[in-house]
Amino acid sequence: RKEVEQDPGPFNVPEGATVAFNCTYSNSASQSFFWYRQDCRKEPKLLMSVYSSGNEDGRFTAQLNRASQYISLLIRDSKLSDSATYLCVVNKVNRDDKIIFGKGTRLHILP
């Protein structure tokens, strides 16, 4: 099983729809979880951290399921500007304490 796994997509979604992505991780000792977005030819930007209790930021909701080892991102009322690649990031806690990036899910919002 890969350390962090995401469906690469692309997800083609009409504007205004709700879309959800999942991301699975293999290390049960992982402690920190994040969603980043990356636009074409740009740097990744932190979208939101993912907390155990789940968290919401406007149209975006992130959830963590430790038992099944996955995190999710829900985007409501999607906008054209939401088109991007969404990267799931997991902090694998061990001696190295490094952060593992998923390969990303591409989202295209269609007018």
Added chain:
Amino acid sequence: DTAVSQTPKYLVTQMGNDKSIKCEQNLGHDTMYWYKQDSKKFLKIMFSYNNKELIINETVPNRFSPKSPDKAHLNLHINSLELGDSAVYFCASSPARTYGYTFGSGTRLTVV
């Protein structure tokens, strides 16, 4: 007032050359990183420094040598460049290792 700045933005060079990429952050973060994003868009960590001390050194050819003169700077020197080194190199920083990163805008390296 750029938070994490790296230079140059683009670098085209011939095989066998030696080149450096510079990174500076003005966020007061303790930890800095170098990541490589290849043509398949996969982001992979190369190095991490915490307060000038090397804490992560992934399996990277020893042609790559990071240097951190102070906690606000992390430079990357690459010797004897090879075609396979072509990629986008991102510098990033975070206040602590369990926090999210702020990335620089990337250096697109093309080795010809």
